[in-house]
Amino acid sequence: MSPSKHRYFADQIDGLAHELSKLAIACDIELFVPGNAERILRNDDSVCGRKNPKAFEQMRHHLMALYPLEERAIERLGPEDTQEILDEVRAAIERLRHAGSPGSRS
Numbered sequence: 001m002s003p004s005k006h007r008y009f010a011d012q013i014d015g016l017a018h019e020l021s022k023l024a025i026a027c028d029i030e031l032f033v034p035g036n037a038e039r040i041l042r043n044d045d046s047v048c049g050r051k052n053p054k055a056f057e058q059m060r061h062h063l064m065a066l067y068p069l070e071e072r073a074i075e076r077l078g079p080e081d082t083q084e085i086l087d088e089v090r091a092a093i094e095r096l097r098h099a100g101s102p103g104s105r106s
Helices: 007-027 036-041 053-077 079-098
Strands: none
Touching (some): 007 053, 036 053
């Protein structure tokens, strides 16, 4: 997929995902661990390693916004292109999340 293809959905998903990443750091949650997003959506703040009620609530709202956006992208772009956008966004978030970790420096 070219970088400019489907820019609207890519930008929207990227913006939400980056904000989710920041909020996950504030709450000490690994978003990509299976089941964590579902727990957040169920308002289960025991998933947090660090209590931050305001950040947790914002994260929950962002997740609730992400799912319908993803559904609209699938409807308009198709599942393959949407998955490609999601994969690119996830890879960028993982790079950001681990940029400061000790094993990331060469």
